[in-house]
Amino acid sequence: MAEHKDRLTELDAAIGDADHGTNMDRGMRAVVAKLEGTEEGDLARLFKTVGMTLVATVGGAAGPLYGTLFLRMATAVGERSELDAEGWATVLEAGVGGVQDRGKAVAGDKTMVDALLPAAAAFRATVDRGGSGAEAWHRAAVAARAGVKATIPMVARKGRASYLGERSAGHQDPGATSSYLLVECGAEVLGSTQAVSR
Amino acid sequence: MKKLINAPDDVVREELEGMALAHPDLVRVSLDPFMVLRADAPVRGKVGLVSGGGSGHEPMHGGFVGRGMLDAACPGQVFTSPTPDQILAATKAVDGGAGVVHIVKNYTGDVLNFEMAAELAREEGIDVEAVVIDDDVAVKDSLYTAGRRGVGATVLAEKLCGAAAEQGRALKEVADICRHVDELGRSMGMALTSCATPAAGRPTFELGDDEMEIGIGIHGEPGRERMKVAPACDVVAMLAGTIVDDLPFRAGDNVLAFVNGMGGTPLIELYVVYRELHAFLAERGITIQRNLVGSYITSLEMAGCSITLLKLDDELVELWDAPVVTAGLRWGA
Numbered sequence: 001m002a003e004h005k006d007r008l009t010e011l012d013a014a015i016g017d018a019d020h021g022t023n024m025d026r027g028m029r030a031v032v033a034k035l036e037g038t039e040e041g042d043l044a045r046l047f048k049t050v051g052m053t054l055v056a057t058v059g060g061a062a063g064p065l066y067g068t069l070f071l072r073m074a075t076a077v078g079e080r081s082e083l084d085a086e087g088w089a090t091v092l093e094a095g096v097g098g099v100q101d102r103g104k105a106v107a108g109d110k111t112m113v114d115a116l117l118p119a120a121a122a123f124r125a126t127v128d129r130g131g132s133g134a135e136a137w138h139r140a141a142v143a144a145r146a147g148v149k150a151t152i153p154m155v156a157r158k159g160r161a162s163y164l165g166e167r168s169a170g171h172q173d174p175g176a177t178s179s180y181l182l183v184e185c186g187a188e189v190l191g192s193t194q195a196v197s198r
Numbered sequence: 199m200k201k202l203i204n205a206p207d208d209v210v211r212e213e214l215e216g217m218a219l220a221h222p223d224l225v226r227v228s229l230d231p232f233m234v235l236r237a238d239a240p241v242r243g244k245v246g247l248v249s250g251g252g253s254g255h256e257p258m259h260g261g262f263v264g265r266g267m268l269d270a271a272c273p274g275q276v277f278t279s280p281t282p283d284q285i286l287a288a289t290k291a292v293d294g295g296a297g298v299v300h301i302v303k304n305y306t307g308d309v310l311n312f313e314m315a316a317e318l319a320r321e322e323g324i325d326v327e328a329v330v331i332d333d334d335v336a337v338k339d340s341l342y343t344a345g346r347r348g349v350g351a352t353v354l355a356e357k358l359c360g361a362a363a364e365q366g367r368a369l370k371e372v373a374d375i376c377r378h379v380d381e382l383g384r385s386m387g388m389a390l391t392s393c394a395t396p397a398a399g400r401p402t403f404e405l406g407d408d409e410m411e412i413g414i415g416i417h418g419e420p421g422r423e424r425m426k427v428a429p430a431c432d433v434v435a436m437l438a439g440t441i442v443d444d445l446p447f448r449a450g451d452n453v454l455a456f457v458n459g460m461g462g463t464p465l466i467e468l469y470v471v472y473r474e475l476h477a478f479l480a481e482r483g484i485t486i487q488r489n490l491v492g493s494y495i496t497s498l499e500m501a502g503c504s505i506t507l508l509k510l511d512d513e514l515v516e517l518w519d520a521p522v523v524t525a526g527l528r529w530g531a
Contacts, residue, residue, distance in 0.1 A: 009398070013398070013402065013403075016419075017277050017402070017417040017418065017419065018277075018395065018398050018402055019275070019276075019277055019278050019395070019397070022275075022397050023275075023278060055281060055282055055283065055314065056281050056282075056283045056284075057281070058281075059252075059274050059275060059278040059279050059280065059281055059307065059311070060278050060279050060307040061279070061305075061306040061307035061310050062307075063279070063281055063282075063307070063310075063311060064282065064307075064310040064311055064313070064314050065310065067282075067314075068314075102310060102314075103306070103310065156343075157343065158306065158344055159306045159344055160305065160306060160307075160344070160417075160419060162343035162344045163337050163343060163344070163347065163415065163419050163420075164419075164420060165338065165343070167420065
């Protein structure tokens with residue numbers, strides 16, 4: 001988020017209020033600070049800490065949406081201390097479901113959901129046909145990126161960009177972009193040595 | 199763009215510190231989390247009123263905290279919603295046992311953060327009624343957008359509900375007055391120039407020297423139409439015409455007419471606008487029974503104005519005239 005801060009703000013300036021990069025950077029810095037010294041192994045606590053920190057520091061619509069994403073992941077992870085590919089698929093689906101519950105967005109509304117839904121679906125599809133977790137992360141990142149690109153011609157139906165009506169078409173959605181960045185980070189860290197092209 | 203600040207990251211905190219120093223008789227300020235609280239909060243047995251939103255719209259909301267108006271304001275960063283933990287803290291700080299009304303402007307961020315905060319407050323046993331204000335007629339109200347934005351009617355709702363709460367009315371009654379104001383109030387704004395958030399440092403949008411944006415939002419969101427700058431009478435006809443047709447306001451109606459400056463427009467121009475609005479409404483048989491002229495819901499240094507009309511009845515007039523003692527509005531006390 002720090003690396004892409006200016007890009008996110010630039011995208012937001014075109015169809016929103018020019019604060020998405022600043023807000024996500026502030027939130028993720030706070031998360032990193034909070035996670036230092038956190039015990040490993042308690043995944044629910046880990047996800048909950050991330051969610052509550054984002055809720056408290058990001059602001060905007062992104063705060064409660066990303067906060068809810070991680071809080072739902074915390075609920076879905078339950079008592080587990082490790083996640084296999086199947087477990088990740090389930091946890092990701094729960095998180096994305098939380099984003100949809102909170103924001104009421106569906107596919108095609110030009111929001112975070114347009115990156116997150118295809119990512120979770122690609123992850124699940126890969127796992128279902130026996131693919132590895134590493135491959136699933138890779139495919140999820142590729143799907144998220146395609147989802148981001150697909151937001152460009154869309155007319156926004158949720159969030160501040162929806163006020164622009166037709167004028168929102170032709171711009172890449174900043175929320176979908178930050179969602180893709182998260183999935184891409186997941187792929188980089190958890191998804192093998194296979195580089196995901198930017 | 200030039201700013202009279204020390205550092206972009208410190209603006210909101212330093213503004214709050216300034217408010218605390220300037221108005222210790224009216225407010226208490228918390229810096230962690232950011233809150234402006236009525237000095238004597240919580241008031242036992244009185245419904246608490248909490249609002250909030252991004253900073254950059256001063257005097258809204260912090261300047262409206264005090265007797266006869268808000269009990270707490272939760273300022274976010276500039277043009278950024280406050281967070282649920284912050285709103286929850288404010289809700290708890292002002293709950294005098296009679297419940298708390300959240301007055302929320304209809305922006306996705308504000309709505310989601312207040313919604314989460316209300317859920318958390320209810321879990322802690324506080325009665326919360328949330329009312330979303332969406333009075334901006336520039337935005338199409340359809341299933342395919344986030345709906346109309348909350349603008350000028352928010353200021354009026356905060357004053358009117360504040361008076362009702364001060365009279366000791368119950369939670370549901372105060373919330374109903376807020377909904378009533380939202381139903382009967384309509385607004386539309388325009389910009390002559392852009393504005394720049396301290397963090398970005400450059401204009402949020404570009405507007406040519408000879409252009410204006412009709413239907414602007416208070417965060418610089420583009421409006422309905424961009425056109426060549428026109429005389430005040432034409433601008434008023436465009437704004438007021440859309441507003442009057444929308445409710446609709448009819449001959450014989452009594453209204454509160456609110457001419458608001460966006461932050462960079464001098465009062466001399468706002469009175470010119472008020473003059474035009476007065477003539478426009480008189481021609482249609484609409485009587486201005488009360489008025490408010492000045493910069494109350496702003497967009498940093500943006501030049502421009504908005505017009506809000508609220509259809510009045512006897513109850514609303516009485517609530518409007520009731521005493522109010524805040525940094526931003528003060529009369530009758």
